[in-house]
Amino acid sequence: MRLLTGNILETGDVVWWAGTDWSLHLADAVDVGADGDALLAATVAAERINDPALVDAMPTDAGPRPRTMRERVRGAGPTVRPDLNREPSHV
Amino acid sequence: MYKYDQYDQAIVDARVAEFRDQVARRLAGEITEDQFKTLRLMNGLYLQLHAYMLRVAVPYGTLSGTQLRMLGSIARRYDRGYAHFTTRQNIQYNWIKLAEAPDLLAELATVEMHAIQTSGNCIRNISSDQFAGAAADELADPRPYAELLRQWSSFHPEFSFLPRKFKIAVIASDTDRAAIQLHDIGLQLVKQDGELGFKVWVGGGMGRTPMIGHVVREFIPARQYLSYCEAILRVYNRYGRRDNIYKARIKILVHELGAAEFTAQVEAEWAHLEPLALDAPQAEYDRIVAQFAEPDYDLAADDGLNRSDPDFALWVDQNVHAHKQPGYAIATISLKPVGGIPGDASAEQMELIADLAERYAHDEIRVTHSQNLVLAHVRKADLYALWTALADAGLATPNLDLVTDIIACPGLDYCALANARSIPVAQKIAERFADLDRQHDIGEIKIKISGCINACGHHHAGHIGILGVDKKGEEAYQLSLGGSGAEDASLAKILGPGFSEAGVVDAVEKVIEAYRTVRSGPGERFLDTYRRLGDAPFKAAVYGAPA
Numbered sequence: 001m002r003l004l005t006g007n008i009l010e011t012g013d014v015v016w017w018a019g020t021d022w023s024l025h026l027a028d029a030v031d032v033g034a035d036g037d038a039l040l041a042a043t044v045a046a047e048r049i050n051d052p053a054l055v056d057a058m059p060t061d062a063g064p065r066p067r068t069m070r071e072r073v074r075g076a077g078p079t080v081r082p083d084l085n086r087e088p089s090h091v
Numbered sequence: 092m093y094k095y096d097q098y099d100q101a102i103v104d105a106r107v108a109e110f111r112d113q114v115a116r117r118l119a120g121e122i123t124e125d126q127f128k129t130l131r132l133m134n135g136l137y138l139q140l141h142a143y144m145l146r147v148a149v150p151y152g153t154l155s156g157t158q159l160r161m162l163g164s165i166a167r168r169y170d171r172g173y174a175h176f177t178t179r180q181n182i183q184y185n186w187i188k189l190a191e192a193p194d195l196l197a198e199l200a201t202v203e204m205h206a207i208q209t210s211g212n213c214i215r216n217i218s219s220d221q222f223a224g225a226a227a228d229e230l231a232d233p234r235p236y237a238e239l240l241r242q243w244s245s246f247h248p249e250f251s252f253l254p255r256k257f258k259i260a261v262i263a264s265d266t267d268r269a270a271i272q273l274h275d276i277g278l279q280l281v282k283q284d285g286e287l288g289f290k291v292w293v294g295g296g297m298g299r300t301p302m303i304g305h306v307v308r309e310f311i312p313a314r315q316y317l318s319y320c321e322a323i324l325r326v327y328n329r330y331g332r333r334d335n336i337y338k339a340r341i342k343i344l345v346h347e348l349g350a351a352e353f354t355a356q357v358e359a360e361w362a363h364l365e366p367l368a369l370d371a372p373q374a375e376y377d378r379i380v381a382q383f384a385e386p387d388y389d390l391a392a393d394d395g396l397n398r399s400d401p402d403f404a405l406w407v408d409q410n411v412h413a414h415k416q417p418g419y420a421i422a423t424i425s426l427k428p429v430g431g432i433p434g435d436a437s438a439e440q441m442e443l444i445a446d447l448a449e450r451y452a453h454d455e456i457r458v459t460h461s462q463n464l465v466l467a468h469v470r471k472a473d474l475y476a477l478w479t480a481l482a483d484a485g486l487a488t489p490n491l492d493l494v495t496d497i498i499a500c501p502g503l504d505y506c507a508l509a510n511a512r513s514i515p516v517a518q519k520i521a522e523r524f525a526d527l528d529r530q531h532d533i534g535e536i537k538i539k540i541s542g543c544i545n546a547c548g549h550h551h552a553g554h555i556g557i558l559g560v561d562k563k564g565e566e567a568y569q570l571s572l573g574g575s576g577a578e579d580a581s582l583a584k585i586l587g588p589g590f591s592e593a594g595v596v597d598a599v600e601k602v603i604e605a606y607r608t609v610r611s612g613p614g615e616r617f618l619d620t621y622r623r624l625g626d627a628p629f630k631a632a633v634y635g636a637p638a
Binding site: 007009010011013047050067070073074077078079080084 | 117118120123124138139140141142143171185186187188189190432503504505507509510511512514515518561564565566
């Protein structure tokens, strides 16, 4: 599956495309599939989400699991500050 | 300490106002991210993995108590209660909101601080010896020269868009505590025929192509060092490569031209510049020097020390250095508690250290490139009270230059450029070697960890260097041995195939145990054993017997 992600302009927070809106939670992310490139282009054009990108992930019972460590850390927060993490189970 | 004059303050205040307007226009959608990105980076504001990161400059690593207290206050009000001291003597906040950044910078400006030129292809924060002004072995305080460089390089119109970033370090001792040979320009204050001047290195650096700097001048009189630096920058600005970011640093230019040809070009440029009288007038230099006047020492201070508390004595032996003034000492505050995050400090810790600096250390704090803090002027009679207060706050770890005093960049836990996490590796190594008796038996050893090839964790200069790499989306680690950022500068050499996170911790332990076996005696440092024997015994320990 492919996920659309980026950082909110105002706060820098990591967000994931959840189908109708952006979510702070990786678990809400949806497979953008064949629509990914068009969604990405629209996100770039809107200029409200920084560094938007499509990332590969695998579906799991707990929700999508990005294939790369980098995106898993983005999704969960710094592994060395569990008190700040959103979804530690995904790293 | 240097105090801003009206021009310094006006420049910084104007920049805050300008950035406030730029942020407002970006948030209103009047400018694009492409247009805005350069502007925010010029103000030290990066977008990292989880949020915006603000890098605040700490000129030559010197802070007052008021400044450090403000840094703590900012951590609490604009961030999540902590911040990270870096290998360039700066401080970084990890969780900044764009809309709040102008207010944050305005507050910083009230204590004469800013984030200007902490990013971009310009001359970055000038770094120096954390013991400057206090070290028994220095010729003079190098910070007035660093301050003059700061003023010269701030908004220098000719050098605001260099081929690549540019780093300068200044020291005044034969002992190099600032890694000057690994900077674009390294300056060491020396004396020749009774005159102060600088020995000049150019072309050092780490990153993907590590190089030791070359001496381009054995002596340039101190009254002319600015114009000489101008000549170096001009040659670089003219001929440095702009077509390839990986070949754009001055070290590549020096390497490709050859040190002799590069030096000849600098000398030719300087011959043009010298008659233009670009160097600062003596009166300006004197104005700056006056602001670095020695503290009002207690000349009757007792030079003795009561070492009856064994834990205190342990800390003194490891974290306290000789001061040039009898009755005083230099105390290093380790930001490396076992299992902690190297270089991180909470708002409360920063505020406490600010208080202690005001009470015991003539209101000065230094940031070290090893991510620790220093109180440079402490009466020996006050050391025990200082240590007690630090210990109560978890800040008295007696591990300076030991195996748990590890440099680590933020790595993949925070940094958008990183390939692998650095901090967890540092934590696991520190936990593996937590036993203090074992640490002391091992002695001086400098482990430095970078999460990517950009080498912010100085792995090339580690006695043991660890580099995080990406292996098909997963983390892996290369181990290198034999680096040094000191006056005996050398570049670490890769030992062999890489490891997983757990594997690299085991490998480090095998290397260190091999060292304990083959060293000539307890007095031989790891680095000296490596230089004497080469990597063979360590390869054998890590990978098995040689084929």
